[in-house]
Amino acid sequence: MSKKILGYLVFFIVLVLGFYYFLFRDNDMWKKKLSIISYVKPFHFTTQQGLPFTDRDMLGKVTVVEYFFTTCKGICPKMNTNMKAIYQEFQSEPNFMILSHTCNPETDSVPVLKKYADSLGGQPQKWVFVTGRKDSLYQMARTSYLLDDPKNSFEKIEDQFIHTQFFALVDKDGKVRGQIYDGLKKEELDLLKKDIRTLLAEKSSTGNFVNGIFNNNP
Numbered sequence: 001m002s003k004k005i006l007g008y009l010v011f012f013i014v015l016v017l018g019f020y021y022f023l024f025r026d027n028d029m030w031k032k033k034l035s036i037i038s039y040v041k042p043f044h045f046t047t048q049q050g051l052p053f054t055d056r057d058m059l060g061k062v063t064v065v066e067y068f069f070t071t072c073k074g075i076c077p078k079m080n081t082n083m084k085a086i087y088q089e090f091q092s093e094p095n096f097m098i099l100s101h102t103c104n105p106e107t108d109s110v111p112v113l114k115k116y117a118d119s120l121g122g123q124p125q126k127w128v129f130v131t132g133r134k135d136s137l138y139q140m141a142r143t144s145y146l147l148d149d150p151k152n153s154f155e156k157i158e159d160q161f162i163h164t165q166f167f168a169l170v171d172k173d174g175k176v177r178g179q180i181y182d183g184l185k186k187e188e189l190d191l192l193k194k195d196i197r198t199l200l201a202e203k204s205s206t207g208n209f210v211n212g213i214f215n216n217n218p
Helices: 003-024 075-090 109-121 135-144 148-154 184-202
Strands: 038-039 044-047 052-054 064-068 096-102 127-132 166-172 174-178
Touching: 038 135, 044 109, 044 135, 064 075, 064 184, 075 096, 075 109, 075 184, 096 135, 109 127, 135 148, 166 184
Parallel strands: 064 096, 096 127
Antiparallel strands: 038 174, 044 052, 044 127, 064 166, 166 174
């Protein structure tokens, strides 16, 4: 093969590769994906405004999830101080929200949650606090968000109490991504912020539900 033909061949290959790069450079297929560790299952809770909130309301949003209770004097104030910093950093993002579940619904009624939420100063549509049936709240923590050991569910529900410092991260399609983040460790909070930005840049792959369940769930 002559040098001239070889040169044309190399030029053609470079041209084709360049074309595909510019064509797909903004496509998520070129980017490293955060691992999928779980899926959001259907639920129905009540917000601090007394409004219904379901898994459908998370569609299209990158959501940070936590469990806490309003009377906690230990880790919860520290967690929500850190969560407030996350909220302030991403509050202008239209596709971002925080979902805070009470793990003590017997005490944390809608008015109690509203007073607590107001004290943190978040917009109720961006930082949502929810209450509901204790067994449903705990099932979501264990089977959807992996924030507590499922083995703990074998005890009587009235004897159970979740007290966790961990956060979960959910993408726009209801997939729990990345890892479980320690809400008290700066390095993990920094990683969480980085992963939030990664998921905000991703495009939703479905945009629809099937039978009340995200249709990309297995």
